[in-house]
Amino acid sequence: MRVEIEPGVRLFVDIDGAGLVPDGAAMAERPTVVLLHGGPGLDHSMYKGDDALALHDVAQVVFYDHRGNGRSDRGTVESWTLDTWADDVVRLCDALGIERPVVFGASFGGFVAQRYLARHPDHPSKVVLACTSARLDVEAIANRFGQLGGEVAGATARQFFGGDITVMPAFLEHCIPLYATEPLDPDDLARAVMNPELMSHFFEGEATTMDLRAGLAAATCPVLVLSGELDPIMPVEMVHEMVDALPATVRHFVELPGISHLQVCGRAATSQVVAFIQDAA
Numbered sequence: 001m002r003v004e005i006e007p008g009v010r011l012f013v014d015i016d017g018a019g020l021v022p023d024g025a026a027m028a029e030r031p032t033v034v035l036l037h038g039g040p041g042l043d044h045s046m047y048k049g050d051d052a053l054a055l056h057d058v059a060q061v062v063f064y065d066h067r068g069n070g071r072s073d074r075g076t077v078e079s080w081t082l083d084t085w086a087d088d089v090v091r092l093c094d095a096l097g098i099e100r101p102v103v104f105g106a107s108f109g110g111f112v113a114q115r116y117l118a119r120h121p122d123h124p125s126k127v128v129l130a131c132t133s134a135r136l137d138v139e140a141i142a143n144r145f146g147q148l149g150g151e152v153a154g155a156t157a158r159q160f161f162g163g164d165i166t167v168m169p170a171f172l173e174h175c176i177p178l179y180a181t182e183p184l185d186p187d188d189l190a191r192a193v194m195n196p197e198l199m200s201h202f203f204e205g206e207a208t209t210m211d212l213r214a215g216l217a218a219a220t221c222p223v224l225v226l227s228g229e230l231d232p233i234m235p236v237e238m239v240h241e242m243v244d245a246l247p248a249t250v251r252h253f254v255e256l257p258g259i260s261h262l263q264v265c266g267r268a269a270t271s272q273v274v275a276f277i278q279d280a281a
Contacts, residue, residue, distance in 0.1 A: 009067060031101075107234075134216065
């Protein structure tokens with residue numbers, strides 16, 4: 001379905017799991033997880049594959065495509081900013097009547113979630129930042145791709161994350177396989193709806209100066225940071241920068257051993273996320 005969040009802008013939304021479940025003679029309300037997908041310029045489809053997070057038994061999960069991404073309305077190029085995407089989380093929750101959501105930001109969605117935390121610290125009940133960082137250190141990323149995949153992978157990553165998406169064919173060949181430690185299902189990529197213009201716009205523009213660390217000091221709700229030991233896109237030193245920027249009273253950090261980028265947002269992280277959602281603290 002498409003939900004209008006402001007005049008002329010509709011976001012594509014899908015929902016998994018019940019918000020209310022029978023509990024004796026009453027109905028019990030489950031928490032709502034709002035999932036912010038990665039990209040930029042992609043959609044939420046990869047978070048529904050066979051290896052996706054399994055949260056529907058403990059929460060109602062709201063999937064949506066960011067403005068300009070996937071099946072959502074494109075909007076204007078001027079609106080393709082982290083501030084707009086962060087405010088769209090609140091706009092969507094208002095439209096759907098969601099209060100105190102658990103916001104799960106994956107990869108690029110984690111950039112959005114960090115800006116959302118800075119701009120709306122009292123809105124979420126909890127936040128998960130998975131396989132993400134507060135800034136993009138292109139050299140650190142290229143070096144990590146090189147360590148894990150060889151010289152060509154490192155050079156290709158340097159070009160791609162530096163804003164040159166014309167190297168996409170080489171990136172798909174040499175870099176994408178490093179996103180997981182097991183062979184990727186080609187259908188996961190084939191089914192995605194892409195907006196290359198937005199991808200280029202972000203990597204050539206806001207990504208070059210993005211540093212979200214200062215805003216993380218505003219966080220007041222519990223924040224779970226998940227990273228993968230073998231994630232080449234978000235090397236551990238970049239993740240630690242983000243963790244250190246969060247108030248010590250709210251942050252929880254888990255590095256998952258032996259897995260890479262996409263697996264941090266998948267079934268391998270389910271137990272960690274479920275425990276965090278259910279924790280009453």
